[in-house]
Amino acid sequence: MSLIVVGSMAFDDIETPFGKSDKIVGGAATYIAWCASNFTPVKQISVVGGDFPQEELNALSARGVALEGVQIKKDEKSFYWSGRYHMDMNTRDTLITELNVLGTFEPVVPESYQDCEFLMLGNLAPSVQLSVIDQLKKKPKLIAMDTMNFWMDIALDDLKKVIAKVDVLLVNDSEARQLSGEYSLVKAAAAISKMGPKYLIIKKGEHGALLFHDKEVFFAPALPLEEVFDPTGAGDTFAGGFIGHLAKTKDISFNNMKTAIIVGSAMASFCVEKFGTQRLREIKKQDIDIRIKEFVDLVNFDIALA
């Protein structure tokens, strides 16, 4: 019993107002795995080229991340993305995108993954996400899916097919607006719920995240930080903390999803403190517990009103 994570494992080259990363390991599934493996065993599905560092694979393996589903194409190159963040750290320009191995990726779900109860579809081509769902012999207890505006622009029909099959959809505020055609996030959530997902998480970056389910709504703030050093991977890390907590507790009630969102927010707040996955590699259980306590203090108030 554990968690399947699907997504890119890649190289990033990041420039922020605080500095340049040079070429470092990134990719949605990399961030999700580093994060979720704090809470539960992870079974990874991805593809890398011969240039992807063996030490990175070893480090993930040592954390309980199974790599049988990670295809290594020795004669090809890994996915590569280069981007530059603006001063506000919320907007960025993509400088280079080289799909490389990702362009022809056909995921294969190993037999040893078939017992997984939780499936996290990281941001990736909807056709790849759909292929993984279709290969599972038994419907997982919960399927969560992250995506982005890029797929809404070029593969909306495919995207809608996947969205119809998932339980939880994660998008940011502008993506929720684009997908629904509604400006109000409350109306956007209602429209998106009609597409399939029973739960919708709208990520608002430094402004926190909203969880919608039926008529209920929950809000989790982002931790106010002195500096956001590098936002790359924060959304993936959030997703990893969210699904990691659910997989660990095996409780998919709305109430436990609230806690899962706080865990995701706490993990994302670590991610942005250093370049790439660096901070996620350093933190221990105690750091996570302290950070979650900070979230409790941040929103806790006395409701004794006369």
Added chain:
Amino acid sequence: MSLIVVGSMAFDDIETPFGKSDKIVGGAATYIAWCASNFTPVKQISVVGGDFPQEELNALSARGVALEGVQIKKDEKSFYWSGRYHMDMNTRDTLITELNVLGTFEPVVPESYQDCEFLMLGNLAPSVQLSVIDQLKKKPKLIAMDTMNFWMDIALDDLKKVIAKVDVLLVNDSEARQLSGEYSLVKAAAAISKMGPKYLIIKKGEHGALLFHDKEVFFAPALPLEEVFDPTGAGDTFAGGFIGHLAKTKDISFNNMKTAIIVGSAMASFCVEKFGTQRLREIKKQDIDIRIKEFVDLVNFDIALA
């Protein structure tokens, strides 16, 4: 024992993507009084022209708002503002500003106001705010102050003199950045606390509000609404709910300020539902209690982490 409110009472002409208000009653002190009078008696200091409707003054009076400090200049016109909101409802263009009576306003604090323990300085020329502080024979238990970027642009020296004398400063996020020269709100808060205020509230509109005090921080969300119909006066209403709750409970601890911010957020969520002060005139105590309960549900989560 009660609350002094200082600010404009005026006419607004508002255009939003949802419609036009025509010329209606507005002004910072008007919104604050309508809101705070739900919680505590209010003693108003302002100035209006002969064109200001007597029915509005009667209605405020009937709610326990003392008007002895409101100057009526029969042969002059009230302050008038006209503005148009963009689709996002967070940005607006000012179309017309006519200072009229506000241009020469010299506030006079009536003797009957001298026993007040709480002072709310609504957005107004810093020199007027300072004059009211100076006229008080005894320092109030708490002075809170709202201001805006306009005064940072044209009267920064005066503004800093007032800020040095208040306990709580309320500004929005871009104003906090302008005042401090810091982009990070955590750093902005630290810089502004050195200017005098022990407490800083940073209003983020639809993204909620932050309260900073020493090393502590509290976050209150805004209620996700289907529609924001008219944001005019939301910040003033927030201030009115905040100071109203403090004046009612006479408790100025950090803990009670958290509750006060939730009350302010709840009141602001009513304000934006209709044009001008209309919604604030309609709501009853029961509506307020239900709305505050919605805030509890919005942020409440289970922290039992293994």
